Amino acid sequence: MFDVKKIRKDFPILSRSVNGQPLVYLDNAATSQTPKQVVEVISDYYYRYNANIHRGVHKLSQEATDAYEKARTTIQTHFNAAHPHEIIFTSGTTESINVIAAGYASILKKEDELLISALEHHSNIVPWQMLCEKTGATLKVIPMTKLGTLDMEAFDNLLNPKTKLVFVNHVSNALGTINPIKEIIDKSHQKGAKVLIDGAQASPHIKTDVRALNTDYYVTSAHKLCGPTGVGMLYGKETLLKELPPYQGGGEMIASVTFEKTTYADLPHKFEAGTPNISGGIAFGAALDYMNKIDFEAIASYERELLIYATDALKKIDGLRIYGEALEKTAVISFNVGTIHPYDIGSILDQMGIAVRTGHHCAQPIMDFYNIPGTVRASFSFYNTFEEIDILDKGIRKAILMLQ
Amino acid sequence: MKTIETIQEEIVEEFSLFEDWMQRYEYMIDLGKSLPLINKQYKTDTYIIKGCQSKVWVHAELKEDQLNFTADSEAIITKGIIAILIRVFSNQHPKDILTANTDFIDRIGLKEHLSPTRANGLVSMIKQIKMYAVAFQAQLN
Numbered sequence: 001m002f003d004v005k006k007i008r009k010d011f012p013i014l015s016r017s018v019n020g021q022p023l024v025y026l027d028n029a030a031t032s033q034t035p036k037q038v039v040e041v042i043s044d045y046y047y048r049y050n051a052n053i054h055r056g057v058h059k060l061s062q063e064a065t066d067a068y069e070k071a072r073t074t075i076q077t078h079f080n081a082a083h084p085h086e087i088i089f090t091s092g093t094t095e096s097i098n099v100i101a102a103g104y105a106s107i108l109k110k111e112d113e114l115l116i117s118a119l120e121h122h123s124n125i126v127p128w129q130m131l132c133e134k135t136g137a138t139l140k141v142i143p144m145t146k147l148g149t150l151d152m153e154a155f156d157n158l159l160n161p162k163t164k165l166v167f168v169n170h171v172s173n174a175l176g177t178i179n180p181i182k183e184i185i186d187k188s189h190q191k192g193a194k195v196l197i198d199g200a201q202a203s204p205h206i207k208t209d210v211r212a213l214n215t216d217y218y219v220t221s222a223h224k225l226c227g228p229t230g231v232g233m234l235y236g237k238e239t240l241l242k243e244l245p246p247y248q249g250g251g252e253m254i255a256s257v258t259f260e261k262t263t264y265a266d267l268p269h270k271f272e273a274g275t276p277n278i279s280g281g282i283a284f285g286a287a288l289d290y291m292n293k294i295d296f297e298a299i300a301s302y303e304r305e306l307l308i309y310a311t312d313a314l315k316k317i318d319g320l321r322i323y324g325e326a327l328e329k330t331a332v333i334s335f336n337v338g339t340i341h342p343y344d345i346g347s348i349l350d351q352m353g354i355a356v357r358t359g360h361h362c363a364q365p366i367m368d369f370y371n372i373p374g375t376v377r378a379s380f381s382f383y384n385t386f387e388e389i390d391i392l393d394k395g396i397r398k399a400i401l402m403l404q
Numbered sequence: 405m406k407t408i409e410t411i412q413e414e415i416v417e418e419f420s421l422f423e424d425w426m427q428r429y430e431y432m433i434d435l436g437k438s439l440p441l442i443n444k445q446y447k448t449d450t451y452i453i454k455g456c457q458s459k460v461w462v463h464a465e466l467k468e469d470q471l472n473f474t475a476d477s478e479a480i481i482t483k484g485i486i487a488i489l490i491r492v493f494s495n496q497h498p499k500d501i502l503t504a505n506t507d508f509i510d511r512i513g514l515k516e517h518l519s520p521t522r523a524n525g526l527v528s529m530i531k532q533i534k535m536y537a538v539a540f541q542a543q544l545n
Contacts, residue, residue, distance in 0.1 A: 341479035
């Protein structure tokens with residue numbers, strides 16, 4: 001049974017106050033809060049078995065290695081990857097994308113094309129621009145519609161045999177749109193292109209099956225789904241990851257080193273040079289365990305109710321415009337009120353203890369599309385309540401009174 | 405003409421009269437609304453201050469030996485902050501602007517009540533005002 005009151009007790013931070021008001025945390029798309037169960041896993045690691053992994057002969061190293069590799073298996077199971085070694089630990093989504101971009105630098109040719117979507121986060125734009133500069137390949141963009149969805153007809157036309165890679169986010173961070181990634185993956189494969197899906201905004205809300213999707217790569221960060229910052233994952237199909245050159249040189253990623261020649265370790269270690277974020281990796285697994293225990297179906301349906309309730313309430317506010325009106329979206333509301341600058345609304349809300357994000361959300365092309373400097377973004381999580389939406393509603397109304 | 409220091413003391417005193425930060429915000433919003441408009445020709449990229457998340461334009465002009473500032477921003481609270489800075493630094497001698505202490509900002513608690521991005525913007529604004537003072541001081545010499 002989904003019990004939000006009980007769930008909130010797992011998150012001590014939710015009972016603190018900000019500027020003398022109870023905290024209303026609605027910036028979950030930027031980072032989610034961390035439950036006790038996950039924090040305890042991190043402290044337990046440092047209190048009981050902190051050691052370097054994979055090489056040690058001693059007991060502590062063995063325990064740490066086991067916990068770290070168990071977390072990898074947890075992640076593998078959660079995303080339904082075929083093998084644990086298809087899950088590469090990284091520092092987060094951005095690094096995961098850069099691993100692939102760096103790998104393709106030696107694979108791409110001048111006549112190749114890359115296709116990205118207009119809904120991307122800067123982290124899924126800039127690495128590909130850099131890759132195109134390096135290789136001479138061309139970057140093409142799937143345009144968006146006014147509703148904040150991808151123009152799939154344009155996508156069909158852009159896709160051609162020269163397309164080598166397609167990058168789309170599963171869910172847009174700025175608008176919450178859930179993109180039709182299965183269709184994108186299937187159509188791209190028909191033309192021989194590989195697909196990378198940025199799952200950073202999807203994984204806190206949707207349980208993704210990478211094999212059912214048949215995606216080539218899938219990336220996400222732990223801190224979006226109740227885990228710690230500084231750790232994330234790159235999923236890649238075994239055959240593709242084997243072909244890809246390593247990202248960084250260092251310890252752990254080698255099989256043998258002489259001054260003449262180094263041979264690389266097998267997957268996943270080939271991509272995991274140096275001592276990793278061990279406690280972070282273990283906590284990533286714990287975060288998935290925590291969310292799975294609550295159940296992703298229950299999370300999705302509760303968040304859907306929150307989204308509908310909040311959308312209805314906010315739509316009644318005079319002059320408020322919501323950006324991103326896709327039928328399929330996660331619990332994100334990006335909005336502006338009249339000509340009031342999003343920064344002003346965000347600052348007043350902060351004075352009332354309400355945490356929202358304001359600005360371009362690292363997705364400037366979307367803001368340019370709507371010709372706005374940015375938006376106010378309220379993003380909800382399964383630990384938010386209907387009462388908090390009422391507080392947000394009142395807060396926005398008060399901010400408007402002050403600012404107009 | 406009041407000195408920079410006197411004006412700063414006045415502002416510190418005004419801010420101390422408010423009971424909470426919401427009232428101070430209301431005050432800054434009012435200041436923002438009353439900020440005299442910058443001449444349109446200066447609302448270009450040349451006059452934009454880098455480091456602010458909402459666009460801020462500042463223009464400086466030397467009248468006799470005093471620097472006169474006009475400014476604008478897309479965001480009203482940001483305009484309020486600029487209004488405070490203009491009240492302190494406008495119609496002052498470049499040399500006095502250069503040597504002016506700016507700890508009144510800490511004393512009114514402005515920095516800690518601004519979001520980190522806005523606090524950075526505030527630092528950029530002061531830097532820009534001082535840069536103008538450097539440039540015009542060179543002209544006067």
